[in-house]
Amino acid sequence: MPANILLVEDELAIQELIAASLSRAGHRVVRASDAEEAAQRLRDALPDLVLLDWMLPGMTGIEFARRLRGDERTREIPIIMLTARGEEQDKVAGLESGADDYITKPFSPRELAARITAVLRRRAPQTTEDAVEAGDLRLDPVTHRVGCGDRPVALGPTEFRLLHFFMTHPERVHSRAQLLDKVWGDHVFVEDRTVDVHVRRLRAALEPSGHDQLIQTVRGSGYRFSLRIERGSVQ
Template identity: 55%
Template sequence: MSTDQPTVLIVEDELAQREVLAYNLEADGFRVLKAENGEEGLLVVDEQMPDVIVLDWMMPNLSGIEVCRRLKSRTETRSIPIIMLSARSEEVDKVRGLETGADDYVVKPYSVIELVARVRTQLRRSRPSAVGLRLEYGDIVLDAETHRVSRSDQMLKLGPTEFRLLSTFMEKPGRVWSREQLLDRVWGRDIYVDTRTVDVHIGRLRKALTQFGGDDPVRTVRGAGYALG
């Protein structure tokens, strides 16, 4: 499975709405995860770390507002964009949703096409390479659309795995990624790969990035993983 495919988690207790939304997002090229309540939604986030979350406000036991509050209060999940769905159209409710940390607020009944477009908008923030944007870090330029990488205007030769590793690093410079997180993002959860494979490909990426000179921008963080810069 290619992990270039961006992942959306739908947390919605109404089966029909959940399935319609999942169908349309999958048709638009997204990998979709589903949860039917807030507790399950939090578990899925811990296991799979989606790129965008579509979250229903009104759910039994754990409300969408509470799920949003918990996710935005944790460092590791704070940056995941959340689109809140609600039948509440009052301005005060919208303000409350956004104050809790939601990145967007959509009132039911909504247009599925519009919601998919809003998911794409949030994705540009969380995973710019997944929507074909150009990323820059120092003298390194990665063009996600043409799959080309250059450094100081010289084209670099990168294999597909090294390209995905670099785009992951360039989306969040400075962030430390563990080997397990890199395996999930670059190789995919459905594929068994030894964590030492990550080290091998990091070595190849370093070699590619320094083939025309320049410092090695990939940092090894002892006991934690790797980071760019």
């Protein structure tokens, strides 16, 4: 599934090559040449993943990665560090700064694509094309189909994205604000109660098969998707 990727690389020739490769793979690329420009891009919208060069003018990639991990708004964004430094101590420093993976230059487009897929599958599974299952409930993002056993479930596009996010992040409590950011998108200005409306629609679609019980209301906190049914959790 195409991902929104922020590429932070100061060498324009390398930036162009990487951006072209990612675009051919179907990803949407936003570019920045230093940490300051990257921070502006992040204020505009949150990407699914950051490709971050170690050696940047001004603030280094290591420092910027720590800054992202220290900010509640950006701390969950997957980061892959790009660098020509291949020593073990450098890799350790990159990972300890908060990077999810570390790739040494020069690298092939295929290797980069594989690393991106692996990190997204681990950190942002809702951005991949993998089908997900919970009991006999199955969602396929490629065909955009949901089914309970042999019975298809008709969902609108927002309910589909909401269910996809829930199923790829089970057993966690998500606030309305978090769901708005992850499902509707960062910088989309709608009221928190919009989430409640779409949760009700999603539950109504799942009710005939009994799977509405999987979407639980956690009073004062938000919603949780769980195979463990808790009495009084669904409203």
